[in-house]
Amino acid sequence: MAGVNASASVCKAAGVPDSAGIGADVSGDPGAPEGDPGAPEGDPGAPEGDRAASAHVPLATVGREWLRIGLTGFGGPPAHIALLRDLVVTRRHWIEPRSFEDANAACSLLPGPASTQLAILCAYRLRGAAGAILGGLGFIVPAVVMVIVGSAFLLAQAPPLWLRGAGAGAGAAVAAVAVRAAWDLVGPSRARVREKGRAELRWVLYLLAGTAASALLGPYLVLVLLACGTVELTIQRGGLPRIGGSGSVAPSVAVAAHGGAGAVAWTAFKVGALSFGGGFVIIPLMQGDAVHVHHWMTNQQFLDAVALGQVTPGPVVATVAAVGYAALGVAGGVLAAVVAFTPSFCFVLGGGRRFEALRTGRGPRAFLDGAGPAAIGAIFGAAITLARALSETWQFAVLAVAAIALLALRRGVVGTLVGAAVVGAVAVLAGAPLP
Numbered sequence: 001m002a003g004v005n006a007s008a009s010v011c012k013a014a015g016v017p018d019s020a021g022i023g024a025d026v027s028g029d030p031g032a033p034e035g036d037p038g039a040p041e042g043d044p045g046a047p048e049g050d051r052a053a054s055a056h057v058p059l060a061t062v063g064r065e066w067l068r069i070g071l072t073g074f075g076g077p078p079a080h081i082a083l084l085r086d087l088v089v090t091r092r093h094w095i096e097p098r099s100f101e102d103a104n105a106a107c108s109l110l111p112g113p114a115s116t117q118l119a120i121l122c123a124y125r126l127r128g129a130a131g132a133i134l135g136g137l138g139f140i141v142p143a144v145v146m147v148i149v150g151s152a153f154l155l156a157q158a159p160p161l162w163l164r165g166a167g168a169g170a171g172a173a174v175a176a177v178a179v180r181a182a183w184d185l186v187g188p189s190r191a192r193v194r195e196k197g198r199a200e201l202r203w204v205l206y207l208l209a210g211t212a213a214s215a216l217l218g219p220y221l222v223l224v225l226l227a228c229g230t231v232e233l234t235i236q237r238g239g240l241p242r243i244g245g246s247g248s249v250a251p252s253v254a255v256a257a258h259g260g261a262g263a264v265a266w267t268a269f270k271v272g273a274l275s276f277g278g279g280f281v282i283i284p285l286m287q288g289d290a291v292h293v294h295h296w297m298t299n300q301q302f303l304d305a306v307a308l309g310q311v312t313p314g315p316v317v318a319t320v321a322a323v324g325y326a327a328l329g330v331a332g333g334v335l336a337a338v339v340a341f342t343p344s345f346c347f348v349l350g351g352g353r354r355f356e357a358l359r360t361g362r363g364p365r366a367f368l369d370g371a372g373p374a375a376i377g378a379i380f381g382a383a384i385t386l387a388r389a390l391s392e393t394w395q396f397a398v399l400a401v402a403a404i405a406l407l408a409l410r411r412g413v414v415g416t417l418v419g420a421a422v423v424g425a426v427a428v429l430a431g432a433p434l435p
Contacts, residue, residue: 151308287382
């Protein structure tokens with residue numbers, strides 16, 4: 001998948017130390033012809049320094065650099081943000097440090113995969129719509145291809161014994177990864193509300209609501225996330241909120257198609273357009289549909305898919321392609337990926353010039369004050385659901401060791417999952433029962 005799904009909000013809140021000065025010279029691509037007369041001016045709504053840099057960045061460079069990040073971006077959203085900042089701010093000086101931090105903060109207020117939206121927005125700032133599409137695809141497509149290919153092996157009728165054991169071992173560690181992802185988000189989220197008095201009590205209530213909904217309600221979790229955001233927005237505004245379209249979500253749940261392409265599309269849409277708080281929020285949104293409602297996958301197959309998404313580079317939301325593959329084969333995997341990632345392109349292409357207003361607007365921030373902690377709770381709830389899916393004693397032992405490695409020793413997620421996979425393969429080959 002795309003490495004650890006510790007929410008991009010962590011990096012957005014903390015930022016990365018600036019090492020490039022504002023107003024540095026723009027070098028562009030050393031191997032590209034200078035002054036491409038046909039090059040567009042980039043995003044007209046970007047800051048002046050960013051627009052000046054945009055004219056010197058060829059589309060081929062955008063495609064190559066964003067593809068490189070898509071192929072090497074192990075570690076989830078925090079790693080993606082660090083790689084993007086190193087590229088566009090520190091090394092190439094294409095975007096000024098303050099502009100990057102503002103874009104990062106704005107993307108954290110949007111539903112869907114925030115680091116993916118940041119990658120698309122940075123490319124948009126450099127070369128407009130064409131850059132956004134090319135850069136976004138370069139960042140997303142490698143992960144989708146890897147997940148679909150991996151799913152073909154993991155979900156085959158008779159995968160090799162060692163591969164099934166590796167999947168069972170890595171899947172056993174996923175619950176610990178979810179707890180690590182949620183815990184890393186708790187500190188920054190609480191820090192934003194400590195100064196608001198009663199808001200801290202509401203923060204706890206939203207977190208508990210998200211945890212309970214994730215563990216108990218499954219596919220209806222999205223309604224709880226929206227409700228928590230709406231309640232907080234109402235409280236902070238002192239009146240009825242005006243959130244265009246939010247009332248249409250509940251009927252959408254009711255009319256979602258039962259099985260087939262419509263159901264795959266609805267599951268992917270929830271992942272790409274209605275999830276707040278980072279990649280691991282997608283787990284309960286997908287698991288309820290894939291395992292319990294439509295029975296596209298068993299619990300163990302779903303754990304395998306989540307683990308696959310964690311050990312592959314690129315955006316973690318690409319895991320939805322595994323669910324689509326389980327439902328409808330390669331076509332289903334492609335459909336799920338297209339539906340899940342299309343909202344991110346729409347957000348940037350349709351509103352990229354107004355992201356500064358989004359970042360500073362009281363309404364979006366108030367909504368996220370409610371939906372954000374609920375989403376963190378949903379990740380904790382997902383860990384409960386994932387742990388309940390384990391069935392063999394040796395898997396619980398792997399989970400315990402993974403929890404120590406991730407939470408106490410703070411080891412890397414990818415390395416921990418690979419180690420768990422190796423243990424699972426060896427255990428099964430030695431005669432341990434498969435789940």
